[in-house]
Amino acid sequence: MAHKGRQAKAIEALGKLRLHGLVVTHLPNIRYLCGFTGSSGVLSIAAGARPRLALFTDGRYATQIKEEVVGARGVIAKTSALAEAAAWLGKSLPKGSRVGFESDHMTVAIREALGRLSPAGLALKPVAGLVERLRMIKEPAEVTQIRSAVNLASSIYDAIVGDIAPGVTEISIAAEIEYLCRRMGAEGMSFETIVASGKRSALVHGRATATPVAANGFVVMDFGVILGGYCSDMTRTVHMGRPTRKSERIYSAVLEAQLAGINSVKAGVDTSKVDYEARKVIQKHGLGGYFTHSTGHGVGIEIHEIPGLRKAPKRTRKANPGAADRLKAGMVVTIEPGVYIPGFGGVRIEDMVLVTETGCEVLTPTPKELIVL
Ligand code: ZN
Ligand code: ZN
Numbered sequence: 205m206a207h208k209g210r211q212a213k214a215i216e217a218l219g220k221l222r223l224h225g226l227v228v229t230h231l232p233n234i235r236y237l238c239g240f241t242g243s244s245g246v247l248s249i250a251a252g253a254r255p256r257l258a259l260f261t262d263g264r265y266a267t268q269i270k271e272e273v274v275g276a277r278g279v280i281a282k283t284s285a286l287a288e289a290a291a292w293l294g295k296s297l298p299k300g301s302r303v304g305f306e307s308d309h310m311t312v313a314i315r316e317a318l319g320r321l322s323p324a325g326l327a328l329k330p331v332a333g334l335v336e337r338l339r340m341i342k343e344p345a346e347v348t349q350i351r352s353a354v355n356l357a358s359s360i361y362d363a364i365v366g367d368i369a370p371g372v373t374e375i376s377i378a379a380e381i382e383y384l385c386r387r388m389g390a391e392g393m394s395f396e397t398i399v400a401s402g403k404r405s406a407l408v409h410g411r412a413t414a415t416p417v418a419a420n421g422f423v424v425m426d427f428g429v430i431l432g433g434y435c436s437d438m439t440r441t442v443h444m445g446r447p448t449r450k451s452e453r454i455y456s457a458v459l460e461a462q463l464a465g466i467n468s469v470k471a472g473v474d475t476s477k478v479d480y481e482a483r484k485v486i487q488k489h490g491l492g493g494y495f496t497h498s499t500g501h502g503v504g505i506e507i508h509e510i511p512g513l514r515k516a517p518k519r520t521r522k523a524n525p526g527a528a529d530r531l532k533a534g535m536v537v538t539i540e541p542g543v544y545i546p547g548f549g550g551v552r553i554e555d556m557v558l559v560t561e562t563g564c565e566v567l568t569p570t571p572k573e574l575i576v577l
Contacts, residue, residue: 207274224301230309233335238276246289250296260285294323304331341534353436370419374399378412394428394435394507406550420445422549439554442575461485465539469564476516500538535559
């Protein structure tokens, strides 16, 4: 992957904020910038005429840093990674330098430690979303990875959907999904698998339970795999037994909204416009009060990334710093409207799409017509 190009972009972004350095503590950002996939580390960036980077981690990763880290010196810290990362910046930057830290990914304790450990000459400044904004636009190689993750999840869905039957528990459906995920080569699940049947399908985040699937009603399945470091995210809803007119109406309203959302995606379009177009359809069907979440989110190294596709904030569009206002080519987002009627059931349909100059490419290949089991 193009780590050095990403590092150059991060340094350019620092320059725009009049910062001379950055302490990167969020592991997905560290991975993105230098390739390190370990579970503990701090990346220091010293900008300036001759920018330098150094990754500090512990002895467990001595071999791994040699294999993975690109464009940064790998250092096994003798004391703490944070202490040495701060000291290194003190040595690498002139007195009076302004150094950013990732304020949206830091505990109060780490912030205090960073303040204590930083050499007196450095001025620490909170920075939010600097690396995340770079990550929003996927490089072609990243899109290829995401495509593989999406296709893997879709083939798992194809493999398990026929096994859903009355009496089978939600957990055993989730187990089958997760077992196949590993068997088919993925590193893990993007998030806790959601299988919610019958009345539980009205729970937006209905984690799989020991509840057996009933002979009648919806089953919502929302899951994703991590493959090559990139997440996928998909939701399909099937119906057990013959659906009532009401259930059919709800399903077709959600599908119509999902397609309207997809059709509105294009580079240059406001992110809130996509939410608006999907929500408008659900409102038209009189179900607006039951669509209780946003329409979508970015996906990449993490399952929830910017941009969010949600309602425009009422007063000022700047109320949500770090989020993009407009879609750009190369973003990968989900489109996932849903309707959830407490005591009855719910429907969600979710695809991942790649934003292009002329519209979007739907990455998820799984069909969306209502499947009746
Ligand atoms: Zn999902
Ligand atoms: Zn999602």
